[in-house]
Amino acid sequence: MSTGRPEIVDRLQEATRWLHAETEEVAAVVEGGRERYLWFIARQYGFTAPLEPRIAAAPGIEAVGLDLERRRRAHLFAADLLHFGIHPGRLPRCEALPRVDSAARALGVLYVLEGSTLGGAFLLAHLGRTLGISPTAGASGLAPYGHALREMWVAYADALDGFVRAAPGSADEVIDAARETFERMIGWLREPAAALSAAARA
């Protein structure tokens, strides 16, 4: 396993920098308190639950050799919601998802989802004390890999690097899918926030 950061990851970060900033701004979860955190994980659940099966079904993604099962997080967000008495099955799911019809696009979508585990560690560090959440109490989705966080990120980055080197023309497709994923996430976060309806809490 290499430890250097592949060029393609730098390109992805550069191409999505302002979209990440916009995501953070729209999410407004860092200073948002408990209700905002619950809304945030409800939205993460509603985005990842329908998207993860599409990633796994993308033509050619299996050959990339990533352990996609381990990288799923919707069930963790679901467990976190249940911890707070919210029924994930009654929550809305995003229908305006990014297109995932090739391995290159799946890897671009995964850049956004896997990268958000890095942001998750930051969020947990900030919210842990104030909200009384931890990986075993309502925040498993923010810390899906425990101490293996960096290892999982580097393994993803290496797999992506290998893929793009083998098919140089694919880089633009990866970047396009990452951009689309951020845009769809932002659209989903912008939808009117009556997400935690009475039905979901009942």
Ligand code: HEM
């Ligand atoms: C809402 C509050 C968020 C905060 C405060 C936040 C913060 C951060 C921070 C501090 C990093 C850098 C971590 C590191 O390098 O160790 C990061 C990386 C990243 N975050 Fe976020 N994040 C947030 C939400 C999200 C969301 C919702 C997504 C997408 C679903 C996302 C996608 C990413 C990606 C792709 C990276 C990796 C960038 C790279 O290194 O190439 N973040 N985030």
